[in-house]
Every structure is written in structure tokens, then in C-alpha cells.
Amino acid sequence: MQYLKNSKIINYSSINLENLKPNSPLIFSSFHFGSFRLFNSVLFELGHKIVIIIDDTIVQKQKDDLLYKVKPLLNAKKSSDFLILSVQDRTSIFKLKKLISEGYIMSVYLDGNNGVNIKKQNFEKGFNKINFLNKEIFVKNGIPKLASLLKAKIIPVLSYRNKNEDSIIEFHKELYATQYQTKQEFIIKSIEKSFSLLEKKIKKHPSQFTSWLTLQDMFLRNYSSSYIKKNIIKGIFNDSRYSIFLLNTSYFIFDLLDYKSYPINQKLANSIKKNNFDNIDLNLKQELIQKNIII
Numbered sequence: 001m002q003y004l005k006n007s008k009i010i011n012y013s014s015i016n017l018e019n020l021k022p023n024s025p026l027i028f029s030s031f032h033f034g035s036f037r038l039f040n041s042v043l044f045e046l047g048h049k050i051v052i053i054i055d056d057t058i059v060q061k062q063k064d065d066l067l068y069k070v071k072p073l074l075n076a077k078k079s080s081d082f083l084i085l086s087v088q089d090r091t092s093i094f095k096l097k098k099l100i101s102e103g104y105i106m107s108v109y110l111d112g113n114n115g116v117n118i119k120k121q122n123f124e125k126g127f128n129k130i131n132f133l134n135k136e137i138f139v140k141n142g143i144p145k146l147a148s149l150l151k152a153k154i155i156p157v158l159s160y161r162n163k164n165e166d167s168i169i170e171f172h173k174e175l176y177a178t179q180y181q182t183k184q185e186f187i188i189k190s191i192e193k194s195f196s197l198l199e200k201k202i203k204k205h206p207s208q209f210t211s212w213l214t215l216q217d218m219f220l221r222n223y224s225s226s227y228i229k230k231n232i233i234k235g236i237f238n239d240s241r242y243s244i245f246l247l248n249t250s251y252f253i254f255d256l257l258d259y260k261s262y263p264i265n266q267k268l269a270n271s272i273k274k275n276n277f278d279n280i281d282l283n284l285k286q287e288l289i290q291k292n293i294i295i
Contacts, residue, residue, distance in 0.1 A: 017171065
């Protein structure tokens with residue numbers, strides 16, 4: 001694909017990406033940020049055999065497109081291949097051991113989170129609490145546990161678009177269990193370091209994070225932040241509490257305190273971008289003021 005040729009690869013790890021026979025199992029871990037599928041295409045065109053581990057709902061929706069529409073468009077080498085494995089497959093660990101012995105590398109997304117509010121979910125066992133964007137969130141710890149079990153190295157990957165809309169793919173320094181004194185320390189630190197890399201990118205490119213809508217499912221709370229009644233209204237967008245982002249063709253406002261998303265129309269999105277609310281409906285304007293979206 002032509003766009004792959006125009007992509008810039010920055011490799012901070014000590015892993016030779018062109019080595020098709022690594023000394024240890026590799027897990028390339030990423031997030032739904034920027035061109036998040038791009039690194040898989042790059043590794044595939046380098047000749048790697050990849051097993052993508054994703055949620056079963058995504059498997060059902062995208063498996064055919066990935067295998068029969070995307071894969072044929074890539075410039076495969078003789079050794080290139082990719083498979084899709086559901087994370088809910090109870091036999092996945094046995095399949096992974098076999099695939100690793102056959103030279104496959106693993107690809108995962110750390111923010112593929114079903115949430116801590118699922119009924120009967122024991123988040124104390126399946127999640128770790130970390131600080132992210134000035135909030136405590138609960139992140140699934142299955143990937144570092146898998147890495148520890150398989151003696152695999154985790155390579156955090158972030159793909160994003162710069163101000164010129166060029167695609168950048170960063171492969172960060174690898175993380176592995178023997179860097180730490182205990183297995184539990186490795187699990188916690190590898191999650192914290194990976195999400196720290198994501199946080200830095202979100203602060204620079206907030207509109208490229210596609211998981212804003214599901215981020216609220218990653219933390220447990222029984223409260224909501226109150227609104228402050230203002231005596232003086234300046235008539236400007238409150239960008240200290242809210243952020244606006246575009247997902248596909250739909251606009252949303254994201255509450256940075258309560259981690260909630262609200263769909264809005266393009267007219268309101270344009271008003272927010274221009275910081276001009278003179279032409280919006282009066283009732284809507286009052287609601288935006290009441291919720292401190294306009295201050």
C-alpha cells in the first residue's frame with residue numbers, strides 16, 4: 001500500500017523489526033489512537049506472521065473485512081501471514097503457544113476494555129488501578145500476565161498523524177518480566193508505562209483518541225462532579241472541563257471530570273470552535289451554561 005511507504009517508523013526499542021526469528025516471543029501492544037491498525041500492516045509487509053488478539057465482538061464485526069479485504073491489499077512476503085484470535089477463546093493460550101513455536105508474533109490493544117461496571121465483574125482480580133489523565137482508572141491486566149506466562153517481551157506501539165497529516169509509528173522500549181523483582185511489579189509497571197505513553201500523545205493530539213466514548217467504562221465511581229453557578233457569563237467554551245472531538249462523522253463533547261461523552265450536532269460544534277454562541281437556540285444555550293459548557 002502506498003500510504004505505508006509514506007509512513008515514518010521510529011524504533012526506540014532494541015528489537016530489530018526486520019528479524020523474522022526473534023529470540024523471545026513478542027507482544028506488540030497498542031491503543032485505539034491515530035492510525036491504530038497501521039503497525040500491523042507494517043509488520044505484515046516486513047514478512048512477519050501475526051496473531052491479532054481482540055475482543056470477540058470485534059472478531060464478529062471485522063474478521064471478514066480484515067482477512068478478505070485488507071489483507072489482499074498488502075504487499076505480502078512469502079513468510080507474511082496474520083490470524084485473528086478471540087480473547088474470550090478458552091483455548092487461546094494453547095493456540096498461542098503453538099503459534100509462537102511456529103514463529104508468530106502477537107498484536108493486542110490495551111484499551112480494548114469491556115469495563116469495570118459489567119455485572120458480576122470482579123475487577124479486583126482482573127484489573128489494576130492506575131492514574132490516567134488525573135483520574136484513577138481500572139485497566140485489564142491480562143496482557144502483562146500473558147507476557148509473564150509466555151516469557152514474552154511487550155513492545156508498546158503508538159501510531160498517530162502529525163500536523164501535516166503524515167503517519168508516524170513509534171515502537172517504544174520493550175518491557176519484560178525479568179526487568180522487575182516480582183511478577184506483580186512487572187504487571188503494574190508495564191501497564192503504567194504503556195498508558196503513560198498514551199497519555200502524552202492524547203495531550204498533544206486529543207482528537208486522535210477514538211476510545212473517548214468507552215473510557216468512562218474504565219473507572220469505578222459513585223459520584224458526579226457538580227456544576228458551578230456563575231454570576232458572570234463570558235460566553236466562551238469551558239475547555240478546562242470539556243473537550244470536543246470528532247469520531248467518524250459525528251461530533252461529541254467529552255467531560256474531562258466525569259469521563260462522559262455527549263453527542264452534539266455540527267452547528268453546535270462549529271459554535272464551540274469559533275467560541276461564538278449568538279445563533280444557537282436559547283434553551284440549549286441555557287442548558288450549556290447550567291452544565292458549565294459555556295462559562
